[in-house]
Amino acid sequence: MAEYMSTRDVKRLEEGSKATVRGWVYRWRDLGKRVFIVVRDSEGILQLVASKGFTPEDVIEKARRASIESSIIAEGVVRRDRRAPGGVELRLTNLEIVGHAEDFPIKGGEGIDYLLDIRHLWIRSRKLTAMWRLRHKAFEIFREFFKKRGYWEVSPPMLTQAAVEGGATLFEVNFFGKKAYLTQSAQFYLEALIFSLERVWTLAPSFRAERSRTRRHLYEYWHLEAEAAWERMDGMMRLVEDLVAYTVGRLVETAHEELEVLGRNVEALEPSRKTPYPRITYEEAINILKRKGVKVEYGDDLGADEERILTEEFETPFFITHFPLELKSFYMKEDPQRPGHALAFDLLAPEGVGEIVGGSEREDNYEVLRKRIEERGYNVDDYQWYLDLRRYGSVPHSGFGLGVERFLMWVGGRDHIRDTIPFPRFRDRIYP
Ligand code: NSS
Secondary structure, three states: OOOEOOHHHHOOOOOOOEEEEEEEEEEEEEOOOEEEEEEEEOOEEEEEEEEOOOOOHHHHHHHHHOOOOOEEEEEEEEEEOOOOHHHEEEEEEEEEEEEOOOOOOOOOOOOHHHHHHOHHHHOOOHHHHHHHHHHHHHHHHHHHHHHHOOOEEOOOOOEEOOOOOOHHHOOEEEEOOEEEEEOOOOHHHHHHHHHHHOEEEEEEEEEOOOOOOOOOOOOEEEEEEEEEEOOOHHHHHHHHHHHHHHHHHHHHHHOHHHHHHOOOOHHHHHHHHOOOOOEEEHHHHHHHHHHOOOOOOOOOOOOHHHHHHHHOOOOOOEEEEOOEHHHOOOOEOEOOOOOOEEOEEEEEEOOOOEEEEEEEEEOOOHHHHHHHHHHOOOOHHHHHHHHHOOOOOOOOEEEEEEEHHHHHHHHHOOOOHHHHOOOOOOOOOOOO
16 A cells, blocks of 8 residues: 655655655646646645656556546656756656546636636635635634633534624524524623633634625624633733734744745735734824825724725734724723723724724623613613623623634735635625
8 A cells, every 4th residue: 555645745755765646637738758747735736747768658648638637646756856846746657547527617717706606616726725724724823822821712602692793784594483693793602601711712603794795795704702801902902913913923934835825925914923003093093094085074984995095004903992982882881081982993904904803892881781772772682691791790801803704815915805715605695
């Protein structure tokens, strides 16, 4: 039985070593005396060469029939050659075609709608594969970070009975004849869990029936959320910037190949490895926009366009704080120093990406919170369990949510969110 090696490991072998690899035909060229195959596996690509005089005739014949995307097992001898991708090629001694591929429907240059219909095949591309690997590494680093900080990982429900972030983006589910919803955020469940675990986090899907179809909105996205008892807004902002700077730093160190395949200018990420990140208030943000000739007034919400213009002012992520209360969610605490303003923060990523994190200190007083729920016209009964948390040992607390795909858009240098998740749910498609 042959020992299989990854294409990456083959590149570390000495000239003349024997190796067996398996993967899929990525490129193919027949030059008569020689057939070149580039094979790809999860670790990268490797050039295989079948040449007359070295490779047995029947193996050369098989190499001729190895169509693009066929799965193959190849045996050969390592040769160092500057012209080969990665500087190494394998001179074939044997080849098995395991699964012959029909004419592959992606050849390059196809339109986006066509490609989305065959997403299940498109996800094999080198760029997208680099993104899945980057994503995996980011998930690992997030977990590492929270472990270091003493946060407990918890598992909130996906089926819920009320809105966290307003009714407009709720997905309704028929729950045995009753109305239920897909979760918009784990926040309220995390808040319930801090009364025993104090510091908790989770990484789970969130669902938003967004009205706006933009390049940064999904209907289903992965949400990294954390909540901490005793923590005030400032401490939570420090946690968020540490998390982002740590993750960016570790990705730059451990994912340079992925970032290179993605064509990311890694230099641009360097400044973001250092904290603190700049902090501006909502009012300052409005003034910057006005100075830049944008038509906005104090009290307006900041949309994607305004955010993009603000990102021109910074080369790292930056916080916007102290939004007018009515612009933000009902559960946010009012700043006693600045009545009418929320102890809330957004973190915006540079290079045009915009908001990647939303967080706040939470209102921890029963009466105040109840009044807020009523003022917004929500049904108090739906939120009774949430209000209860303020009746039994209430505690100051804060938390945040980071949109994983938004974060990957920035780090991976993608200008559309669909490039950051294998099967994106956006526009009106749920296929494949
Ligand atoms: O609505 S958020 O701003 N805030 C919350 O959901 C809080 N309840 C989180 C918390 O404090 N635990 O969403 C948080 C982030 C936001 O900054 C985006 O990065 C991301 O979630 N987000 C999205 N990403 C992709 N697609 C959509 N539709 C989307 N909506 C929010």
